[in-house]
Amino acid sequence: MPQSSTRTLIRNISPQSAALFGIGFFVSLSLLAASAFILLNEGGLTGSRSRYAVGILVGNAVLITGLAGVVTLRFVRRFRARRFGEPAPRLHLRFVALFSIAAATPAILSALFLGAVISRGVDYWFGNRVSTMVDQMETVALGFYNREAEFASDQLRAMAYDLSQPEAVDAFTSSRIQYVRYLSNQAAQRGFVAAYLVDGRGTLLARTQFRQNEEYVAPSPRLYELAGEGDVAVTTPDTSADAADVMRLLYRIDAYPDAYLFISHPMDIALFRQMGAARRELRDASQQESRIRQTFYFLYFEVGILLLIGSIWLALTAATRVATPVSRLVAAAERVRRGDLDARVQMGRDDDEISALARAFNRMTRQLRSQRRELIESHAESEKRRAFMEAILAGVRAGVIGLDGEDHITLINRSAISLLSPGTDDLIGVDIGEVTPALVEIVQQARRRPGSVAEGQVDLHTDDEQVRHLTVRASMDEEAGLVITFDDVTRLVTAQRNAAWREVARRIAHEIKNPLTPIQLSAERIRRKYRDDIQADVETFDRCVETIVRQVSDIGRMVDEFSSFARMPQPKVERVKMT
The missing domain is CATH 3.30.450.20 (PAS domain)
Incomplete structure (x- = not known):
């Protein structure tokens, strides 16, 4: 594989990719929070909004799949890096494994705990105990509401009786102000927040209110129908207005022509309405238990997978931050081993032990390069000296x-x-x-x-x-x-020996030649002096003397030749052509 491909395969993730992953992770987390918020709010489990939550979860599953693919691709690249000569891949994989286990273990334990809690919670909320408890609470609340209705009905009948007295009836026709004052006193004594005298069409004949924000709401036809039967008509929590916090009662007063006493008794109707709504939702939820359980499990599964992906991503990032400087040190050490003393480790902004190690490594390589340069220069100088000495020795x-x-x-x-x-x-x-x-x-x-x-x-x-x-x-x-x-010193010894022999020859020649001359002179003198005196055998005398002289001459020549051995030969000068 080409070097460029290898570098592309084993390079670290870019900051842009890390930022995109972070954005995707937080978007997925936000979608999970939004779906959980929808499901846990009122009407989120059984209402129409549950479909929106399921749709969000399905879309988030696609995003989580993409994030998982990115993490898997990064992990595979890191695993395959050891096949392409990246420094310290095994150390990196060990860090990834350790950090992944350390980060994923809490996520897995939390997921198991949440799964058990959700399972137990769903079983609890959809069990018979909760249903029975809600039914009992609703029964108790309705009993309390009925007791309050009976008490208010008794008070209403007593008030209707007082308003049916002749003086009250006369005040209604003669003095409305006095009648309204009397109506207010009756309502205040019985703790009503409002009292109205209305006809069969809901038209106000007289009114008194003790709250500024109290609004008159005409009785419903159902209340008129119940009151027409001669009994007190009481509103139920279901039939009360949404914003009402009073119990409304209607009673017909026969002392007045077509007149009804309509009062408002203080009561927290919203509590009873919420209890009824909760009972209905619980009933609907019980019918949709399987779907709700699957929705919660789906939400729980996505949370667990997202936590696992995030933990592995953090493990890869942490392992990369630890292993990358070590890989750089290994690569730089390998370059130094190959002889490249210009290798340097790129240091980050962190001031930790690894950065200190990188600085020490860079100082070491600089010192090694300086020492090697000095050694090379010293070796070159030594080589020059050696060559000079060899040149000198070669000429010696x-x-x-x-x-x-x-x-x-x-x-x-x-x-x-x-x-x-x-x-x-x-x-x-x-x-x-x-x-x-x-x-x-x-x-x-x-x-x-x-x-x-x-x-x-x-x-x-x-x-x-x-x-x-x-x-x-x-x-x-x-x-x-x-x-x-x-x-x-072979020639010197030979020359010394030759010189000694020359000296010996010279001395011997000298010692031999010294007596030869007197011998020759004596022989010649004897011949001159005694030749004339010899009368007999003169020839023998001449021959003997001549032999002596001749032999002396021969010995003289021999001594001269022996003596010439001790002298340097005579140079012979000749003309020669130089070209």
């Missing part, structure tokens, strides 16, 4: 050998190679005893006396059965090691 006719602590050769020049082992290219690393055992004794003397110079003369026998005379010097130094220098 004396042999030079450097030895380490184990007598292995570390330095040798060409002169030493030509003297010790002609035809060999390199003797570096070879033991000195293998090259020439004759030098071992001098080397041992130098090691026994560090700081002093061991000297000696060694005779080497060459392959052509010649003898080389070497003058050897060896010195031991703790830093430089052991250095051996030696010179080929």
